[in-house]
Amino acid sequence: MTLLALRGLSRRYAGLTAVDRVDLDVPAQGVHAVIGPNGAGKTTLFNLISGLVAPSAGTIALDGRDVTRLAADARARLGLARTFQAVRLFADMTVLENALTGLHPRLRSSLAAIVLRTRGFRREERNAVARARDALAMVGLERRGGERAAALSYGEARRLEIARAMAGAPRLLLLDEPAAGLNPAETVTLGTLVRSIVDAGTTVLLVEHDMKFVMGLSDSVTVLNFGRRIFHGTPAEARADPAVIEAYLGAKVAARLQGSAHA
Amino acid sequence: MSVPPWLSDLFWTYQNVVVSLGVNGLLALSMYVVLAAGQLSLGQAAFMGLGAYASALLTLRLHAPFWAVLPAAMLVPVAFALLVGGPTLRLAGVYLAIATIGLGEVLRAVYLNVDALGGALGLSGIPEAAPLWLIYALLAAALLVFWRIGRSRVGRAMEAMRSDETAALAMGVNVRRYRLATLVASAALAGLAGALSAHSTDFIGPNDYGFEPAVSILSFALLGGIGSPIAPVVGAVVLTLLPELMRGFAELRLILNGVVIVLAVLFLPRGLVAWRMRRRAA
Numbered sequence: 423m424t425l426l427a428l429r430g431l432s433r434r435y436a437g438l439t440a441v442d443r444v445d446l447d448v449p450a451q452g453v454h455a456v457i458g459p460n461g462a463g464k465t466t467l468f469n470l471i472s473g474l475v476a477p478s479a480g481t482i483a484l485d486g487r488d489v490t491r492l493a494a495d496a497r498a499r500l501g502l503a504r505t506f507q508a509v510r511l512f513a514d515m516t517v518l519e520n521a522l523t524g525l526h527p528r529l530r531s532s533l534a535a536i537v538l539r540t541r542g543f544r545r546e547e548r549n550a551v552a553r554a555r556d557a558l559a560m561v562g563l564e565r566r567g568g569e570r571a572a573a574l575s576y577g578e579a580r581r582l583e584i585a586r587a588m589a590g591a592p593r594l595l596l597l598d599e600p601a602a603g604l605n606p607a608e609t610v611t612l613g614t615l616v617r618s619i620v621d622a623g624t625t626v627l628l629v630e631h632d633m634k635f636v637m638g639l640s641d642s643v644t645v646l647n648f649g650r651r652i653f654h655g656t657p658a659e660a661r662a663d664p665a666v667i668e669a670y671l672g673a674k675v676a677a678r679l680q681g682s683a684h685a
Numbered sequence: 686m687s688v689p690p691w692l693s694d695l696f697w698t699y700q701n702v703v704v705s706l707g708v709n710g711l712l713a714l715s716m717y718v719v720l721a722a723g724q725l726s727l728g729q730a731a732f733m734g735l736g737a738y739a740s741a742l743l744t745l746r747l748h749a750p751f752w753a754v755l756p757a758a759m760l761v762p763v764a765f766a767l768l769v770g771g772p773t774l775r776l777a778g779v780y781l782a783i784a785t786i787g788l789g790e791v792l793r794a795v796y797l798n799v800d801a802l803g804g805a806l807g808l809s810g811i812p813e814a815a816p817l818w819l820i821y822a823l824l825a826a827a828l829l830v831f832w833r834i835g836r837s838r839v840g841r842a843m844e845a846m847r848s849d850e851t852a853a854l855a856m857g858v859n860v861r862r863y864r865l866a867t868l869v870a871s872a873a874l875a876g877l878a879g880a881l882s883a884h885s886t887d888f889i890g891p892n893d894y895g896f897e898p899a900v901s902i903l904s905f906a907l908l909g910g911i912g913s914p915i916a917p918v919v920g921a922v923v924l925t926l927l928p929e930l931m932r933g934f935a936e937l938r939l940i941l942n943g944v945v946i947v948l949a950v951l952f953l954p955r956g957l958v959a960w961r962m963r964r965r966a967a
């Protein structure tokens with residue numbers, strides 16, 4: 423079953439096409455990577471999918487429903503969550519409150535119930551706090567709930583961003599370079615975390631430069647270059663594909679590699 | 686038996702300050718609710734003026750009972766908030782501030798030039814129908830409501846959008862709806878404060894709701910802070926009492942407000958009451 427379907431998706435900026443007629447089908451399970459050199463359009467693609475940037479052309483369907491015209495917050499309410507390449511936490515809020523905002527679409531108490539502090543509202547808040555704590559536990563931050571988000575280290579902040587996105591149990595999670603700036607040990611932990619996210623039933627779309635991380639984790643790989651999709655297949659196929667090697671290493675190096683292979 | 690003039694003087698002075706404290710507390714909360722959602726409105730005085738004029742006209746011209754006047758004093762500024770907010774809230778940040786300054790200036794010109802609205806003379810003979818207890822009961826109720834809302838998904842969403850609007854959108858916060866709702870709540874509260882103050886003073890004029898009071902109301906929240914609903918009310922109390930303690934320097938009021946804003950921004954970025962309330966109810 424296809425969870426996310428992109429058709430001819432494009433985004434033009436003055437003088438440049440950041441995303442150029444991209445087609446992509448993401449099935450409703452597993453980890454799917456989008457890779458490509460710097461400036462290939464990966465973040466723009468994520469912004470298009472999450473609704474933060476409007477497409478110049480093309481369509482986006484989530485779970486068979488056309489969401490191309492839907493605002494970002496409405497898409498989030500349909501079960502689409504994301505993290506950002508540069509961490510964007512709510513700095514003054516506590517770690518637990520950050521995780522709680524991830525549950526925002528799931529909380530239904532009316533303003534009247536909130537003001538009257540009805541039994542239903544208090545129960546909902548208790549459940550929300552329990553779920554937010556579960557999300558924090560998943561990323562190893564269960565003991566830091568009361569601290570300001572700004573007090574976290576870089577690696578912890580990245581993990582909190584994932585917990586915040588996961589608190590609402592989304593269908594699709596977009597991770598934009600989650601391993602960037604992490605040390606090798608933290609990267610291994612992150613891999614385990616992504617696995618457990620997938621096991622919990624959330625599909626992951628992953629942008630990442632760390633090839634070892636991508637290849638070890640992904641079920642499929644899509645390669646972008648200059649906004650265009652130049653490859654889609656398994657990690658093993660990606661490694662052997664001349665166009666992918668060329669995009670990453672430049673034409674000259676690729677030619678030499680192939681030359682030496684033939685010699 | 687006659688009351689000595691000095692005693693009666695003292696009473697009236699005291700009475701005015703007590704009314705002002707309550708009314709300014711409500712105005713501070715009306716400022717708080719927009720700032721808490723990450724917006725800047727300079728229209729609080731304009732909304733207050735709409736409430737004051739609407740209520741005074743209903744009382745003077747239609748002899749409407751006071752209890753019926755209060756809801757109208759909230760609805761009229763709400764209608765204007767929707768009018769100004771609807772289009773500007775699509776646009777980011779500073780447009781709301783500009784549009785609300787514009788609203789205040791336009792309304793001042795209207796009050797001044799429309800004879801039916803009293804013109805330059807304003808409206809006088811407004812009965813002092815607002816009981817003191819009511820002003821304070823409404824202030825306490827508004828505090829309680831904002832306190833409770835602050836400790837719920839709504840308070841979290843508001844702080845989230847103030848902190849990072851893009852991330853809040855990605856979390857599913859309907860930022861536009863929150864912007865409009867907070868502006869509407871703010872206008873209703875300011876209108877209520879306007880009606881209460883108009884019905885405590887007997888006279889209102891076109892210059893009572895211009896740019897200067899708009900800046901004063903902003904300075905309540907800047908001085909007090911917005912970490913909790915109590916903070917801006919503390920700011921209002923300080924800035925209402927300070928000029929009373931410096932009687933004779935009444936002309937310095939605007940300068941004092943300016944100095945307070947500058948000092949607060951430079952040295953107290955979180956306000957006098959820097960404490961931040963917890964944003965959950967469980």
Ligand SMILES: Nc1ncnc2c1ncn2[C@@H]1O[C@H](COP(=O)(O)OP(=O)(O)OP(=O)(O)O)[C@@H](O)[C@H]1O
Nearest residue numbers: 435436440458459460461462463464465466467507
């Ligand atoms: N708002 C914008 N205005 C103009 N150009 C933009 C804008 N956003 C992105 N671009 C351009 O679009 C291209 C793709 O950028 P994007 O951030 O999507 O690349 P990326 O693949 O995520 O790169 P990286 O690996 O460095 O994160 C770049 O050339 C970038 O400069």
Ligand SMILES: [Mg+2]
Nearest residue numbers: 464465466507
């Ligand atoms: Mg990027």
